[in-house]
Amino acid sequence: MEVTNKYIVIKHHVEDAPKQSNFELKTKAFALSVESGSDDIIVKNLYISIDPYQINRMKSYSSSQGTINFAVPITPGEAIDGAVIGKVVASGNAKFQKDDLVMGVFTWAEYSLVKEGNIIKKLESSEFPLSYHLGVLGFNGLSAYAGFFELCKPLKGEKVFVSTASGAVGNLVGQYAKLLGCYVVGCAGSQKKVALLKEKLGFDDAFNYKEETDLNSTLKRYFPDGIDVYFDNVGGEMLEAAVANMKAFGRVAICGVISEYTSAGKRASPNMLDVVYKRINIRGFLAADFLNVFEDFSTKTSDYIRTGKLKVIEDLSLGVESIPSAFVGLFKGDNIGKKIISLTEE
Amino acid sequence: MEVTNKYIVIKHHVEDAPKQSNFELKTKAFALSVESGSDDIIVKNLYISIDPYQINRMKSYSSSQGTINFAVPITPGEAIDGAVIGKVVASGNAKFQKDDLVMGVFTWAEYSLVKEGNIIKKLESSEFPLSYHLGVLGFNGLSAYAGFFELCKPLKGEKVFVSTASGAVGNLVGQYAKLLGCYVVGCAGSQKKVALLKEKLGFDDAFNYKEETDLNSTLKRYFPDGIDVYFDNVGGEMLEAAVANMKAFGRVAICGVISEYTSAGKRASPNMLDVVYKRINIRGFLAADFLNVFEDFSTKTSDYIRTGKLKVIEDLSLGVESIPSAFVGLFKGDNIGKKIISLTEE
Structure with missing residues (x-):
């Protein structure tokens, strides 16, 4: 089966405050099947995290260059990647099954073709809304x-x-x-x-x-x-x-x-x-650098949320089309709390 | 007995790069005796430390204001104080005897009238030149x-x-x-x-x-x-x-x-x-803030000096009169190593 996948690119490097015209919505035919035995995994994206640090990856020279994994420069014309939560549609990798919920570094798109290395973790629990794992619990x-x-x-x-x-x-x-x-x-x-x-x-x-x-x-x-x-x-x-x-x-x-x-x-x-x-x-x-305290952070924070001691503030927009304005809005102070793009109405 | 004591003051606050004309050499009749039982101690100064941080005490508004003891603002017209090594000439305080060598916060002068609280320590050992206690060992x-x-x-x-x-x-x-x-x-x-x-x-x-x-x-x-x-x-x-x-x-x-x-x-x-x-x-x-490591620092550094592993670089000028040019010189890079005023030819 094949779909028309929508994704977001930057047209050119962004040196100053980002504008919507810096971005472009592209479409491409995208197969929802994989060769079994390959490392390919197809993910239908559900929630996309929108973060200010991405602007530093969009510059022609980036301070973040090469420092850490998710700070690699973004190439104009290519799909932007960032923190995303999605559901596995098809997987050639035996560790991931159809309908698994996964969080990782995927593309700003409806569907992403990912490798095992792009997946940070499977999300087993559903105690909290999934999107929390991109913000307060991420x-x-x-x-x-x-x-x-x-x-x-x-x-x-x-x-x-x-x-x-x-x-x-x-x-x-x-x-x-x-x-x-x-x-x-x-x-x-x-x-x-x-x-x-x-x-x-x-x-x-x-x-x-x-x-x-x-x-x-x-x-x-x-x-x-x-x-x-x-x-x-x-x-x-x-x-x-x-x-x-x-x-x-x-x-x-x-x-x-x-x-x-x-x-x-x-x-x-x-x-x-x-x-x-x-x-x-x-x-x-x-x-x-602080993954060593993740468990501690996650346990305490979940408990604070559960008991109502910590309020979760999210700011959702709908659809891949809304990404450019959501991203630009971060620099104008439009968002209140965590900015997330929802691609689901589940 | 009374002497004419020479000392250095600033004429006014110093806001920019210091100039010799900011300073004035003053003289004053100075008694070399004290009332027994008083806390007064008369010190003949031997070595005066000249340090760049003093400029911050000479400003009309000082960042250092009130933060720590020796960072109190300097008042124009009054003798400047700083780290000095001297010899006790007379003491009303039983803890200090004539000819004791003392280091403390004394005035930029030939003689200083000090209290016990101004004295940081007695210098017992004479293994190294006294002046080292203002620099490498201070x-x-x-x-x-x-x-x-x-x-x-x-x-x-x-x-x-x-x-x-x-x-x-x-x-x-x-x-x-x-x-x-x-x-x-x-x-x-x-x-x-x-x-x-x-x-x-x-x-x-x-x-x-x-x-x-x-x-x-x-x-x-x-x-x-x-x-x-x-x-x-x-x-x-x-x-x-x-x-x-x-x-x-x-x-x-x-x-x-x-x-x-x-x-x-x-x-x-x-x-x-x-x-x-x-x-x-x-x-x-x-x-x-690191007096807790002073002993460790002092032991190791003395040993390095003794064994020739650490070289001591001092830059001496002679006499209270030389203080203004020595101080001004710090900001022009005139000194090489620790700048010290010697008031002795011992």
Whole structure:
């Protein structure tokens, strides 16, 4: 059997803020059968994860180049790959059977032809919605958990600041911090997001950075005694202001710097004199380095969700056609929580 | 008995590169006797440590303000204090006797009136020249030792880059790294310094940064496979270039950022995308936080000096009058090794 498969490509490298015109929806005849004994596996994609870091793979020169598996540059004209959950349609590999649910690095497409090496794991349990495994129970959750607990080593009562706090990772960092007993302030880009943080996610306070003219003073207002832990998703001026407001022995986890992904001119220049005198530790990390705590993260987080202590915020769009606007929207702050493309109405 | 005591003050706050005209030599009648039973101790100063960090205490607003003991702002018109070694002339405090050798935070002067709290320790041993206790066996040495070993956790064979490598701290970091079995490259500001690093101190390589036009390419040339450990004394563009050339899991110890002390416009903007993807750890520190390893540092370093494995580079000037030019010279790269003012010809 053969279908017409829809998939998304970039037309050319993307150097600045992404636009929908950078992307193209392509179609191609696609066989849903495989030769038995081959390693080929056909997956019908159900949920596609949309993540800001992908922009770094779309540049002509990528910092991520060659560093880790899923950070290989994306070639214009070829289907983009990323984290996806799908159902096996046909498999030449004896380890995978028709109807198996699998998560892995597949294409931004309706159907993907994958090899065993592209599959990260089978999803056996169905206690939670499948899509959770792309966000709160997947790499976003692990980023939040490992970046906060393993890197920042927070203590109960410490003062925590989170940027892009309504984003896929930030909202979880804030919730983990509250569960530990920290004082947590988040920033986001709209009043609606600020309300979500304070009213639904239990942040102690939150502000709309777009309404602030001097971030340094803003942070001084929210943290009169200084910040112990800054979980950075944004970089740029926010990182500078956070460093200026850190306490002695403050810890900064750099999870992402979305404000620096699309405009090289806006790099953060944190005051290194503060870094010295306040003995600040600034550390970049990737969730992939913390697979050793995955089990611990997964058990605790599942329990928090089960007992209602942790809220899951997802932002779904429907269909492969919606990928370009969903991706572009990440850089305009359109999403609230984890951005996911659903290809199913199950 | 009374003498005319000479001491050094700043006339006003110093915001930019220091000039000799910022300083003034003052004189004052000074009694060499104390009331018995008082806490007063009179010290004849023998060696005065001249350190770049003092510029931060001379600013109208200091980042170091209140953070630690010896980082209190300096008041214009009042004698500047810093690390000094001297001999007790008279003491009302029973713990200190005439002719005791003491190290502490005293004034930039011929004589200082001090309290017990200003004295860090008595110097009992005379195995090494007294001045070593202000440099290689004092806080500079501890900065090098703790910053390198404790923060950077270097491994034998790793690639180490040191800036201001002929300075008081940098030359020791490079020598410690060589003793551990690392590959070490230093940068300095003259051919004479470069020759010292390569020929006398055993650095694997060294370069004069003033002759380089693109530091990023320079570091790529010296570290084609990347840098594991960068010990930063300079900040600014060198820090940016080092971060761009770090290997995955590279460590950056920020000991000082002399290029940023005097010109706020030249702050480093390291590429945070590199920091994330290469999981770089940037950490500021103060030697004072590592007193727990002082004994270990002191024993090992004394042994290295005794056996000739570690060379001691001092740069002495004579007399209180020479302090302003010595201090100003630090920011022009005049000194080679530890800058010390000698007030004795013993």
